[in-house]
Amino acid sequence: MDDESYVKADFKQIRGREFHTANKRGNVADKYKNKKFDKFPKKFLIWQAICQCGFKSDPFVSTGTINQEIYVKECLQKRLLPLIRLHKDPVLFWPDLAICHYGKMALGW
Ligand SMILES: [Zn+2]
Known part of the structure; x- marks a missing residue:
């Protein structure tokens, strides 16, 4: 199988739960309460x-998209x-339905 996936360059941009400790109730800085994402x-x-x-x-790593070329x-x-x-032995290659997998050049290859 083959697959392509996008991953964020900055892991801090991945949304999710974060845990912090405070030494006093209500004593949490705003930077921990509110987080900005691009x-x-x-x-x-x-x-x-x-x-x-x-x-x-x-792996093939790119900052762009993949076209058939x-x-x-x-x-x-x-x-x-x-x-x-x-x-x-013979191999079965089964690409997913991405458009670049089914252009004339890709199918010809
Ligand atoms: Zn194998």
């Missing part, structure tokens, strides 16, 4: 192929093909 924080896109037998490709060159050619070649 509307569009910097993100990285990470793509990786992983096989059920345990092999995995090197990038997908074929960076993901399929450089990372998936070496992973497939580690196998002696």
Whole structure:
């Protein structure tokens, strides 16, 4: 399988519960009560192929999006093909429904 996912560059931009201690009730600074988040924080896109037998490709990391040219060159050619070649038996590769996986160039590859 292969998959791509976006991760935030700054982990402080990930929303979630945080715990702090105070030495006195009500003695909590505003910076702990209210936290600002960027509307569009910097993100990285990470793509990786992983096989059920345990092999995995090197990850492809980008700050942009993947089009079919990038997908074929960076993901399929450089990372998936070496992973497939580690196998002696035929491999079933099942991409998800991302648009870049089904362009003419990607399907031709
Ligand atoms: Zn395998």
